[in-house]
Amino acid sequence: SQQGEEDPQALSIQEGENATMNCSYKTSINNLQWYRQNSGRGLVHLILIRSNEREKHSGRLRVTLDTSKKSSSLLITASRAADTASYFCATDASSASKIIFGSGTRLSIRP
Amino acid sequence: GAVVSQHPSRVICKSGTSVKIECRSLDFQATTMFWYRQFPKQSLMLMATSNEGSKATYEQGVEKDKFLINHASLTLSTLTVTSAHPEDSSFYICSAGDRAQETQYFGPGTRLLVL
Numbered sequence: 001s002q003q004g005e006e007d008p009q010a011l012s013i014q015e016g017e018n019a020t021m022n023c024s025y026k027t028s029i030n031n032l033q034w035y036r037q038n039s040g041r042g043l044v045h046l047i048l049i050r051s052n053e054r055e056k057h058s059g060r061l062r063v064t065l066d067t068s069k070k071s072s073s074l075l076i077t078a079s080r081a082a083d084t085a086s087y088f089c090a091t092d093a094s095s096a097s098k099i100i101f102g103s104g105t106r107l108s109i110r111p
Numbered sequence: 112g113a114v115v116s117q118h119p120s121r122v123i124c125k126s127g128t129s130v131k132i133e134c135r136s137l138d139f140q141a142t143t144m145f146w147y148r149q150f151p152k153q154s155l156m157l158m159a160t161s162n163e164g165s166k167a168t169y170e171q172g173v174e175k176d177k178f179l180i181n182h183a184s185l186t187l188s189t190l191t192v193t194s195a196h197p198e199d200s201s202f203y204i205c206s207a208g209d210r211a212q213e214t215q216y217f218g219p220g221t222r223l224l225v226l
Contacts, residue, residue, distance in 0.1 A: 033214065035217075040202075040222070041219070041220070042204065042217055042218065042219040042220045043155075043204070043217040045214055045216075045217075048214055088154060088155070097143060097160075098145060098157055098160055099145065099157070099206070099215050100157060101147075101154045101155040101156075101157075102154060103153075103154045104153075104154045106152075
């Protein structure tokens with residue numbers, strides 16, 4: 001399969017709690033990106049982390065990257081109802097310019 | 112930031128007809144564009160890489176004669192679903208990136224429904 005794996009597939013948490021999503025990939029990468037997609041809509045780019053970086057922050061988002069384990073995590077702190085969406089990691093492989101998406105996590109925030 | 116548009120946003124057609132979807136980079140030139148397909152509650156699957164002035168590169172399992180790609184200019188790529196059937200109903204998304212960008216910019220998607 002061209003896809004990486006994400007877990008959990010679905011996550012439901014209470015508003016205000018933190019949400020953590022994990023992504024594993026298969027090949028060497030130049031960078032890894034996280035996207036959000038609201039139901040039936042296009043993709044929104046959240047954050048990019050390069051292969052030589054280990055952690056990156058953007059607002060309530062924190063992304064980690066472990067290239068030795070070929071994995072990344074996305075942490076959303078102090079979740080809000082508006083964070084309800086599907087979240088995808090995507091890798092830009094070293095050997096090609098194309099971006100391959102993970103299987104995604106459906107996040108639901110309960111008010 | 113860079114903007115990528117798609118047209119149409121939604122199309123309904125009868126089985127057997129062909130449907131053309133356009134992907135445009137509005138404020139930058141893109142030598143490479145990508146076409147993805149997304150079925151409900153699934154992730155984006157890369158279909159093909161569209162190369163300006165040359166043939167597209169298709170992913171394994173994607174029929175090149177079924178999904179015709181033309182990248183005639185640095186700002187426009189088209190995907191034509193030929194002889195569409197109900198199983199082709201899906202959300203089709205394109206992306207493009209200019210040479211200076213690490214990030215691909217995604218179009219808003221085209222929802223195709225084949226009756």
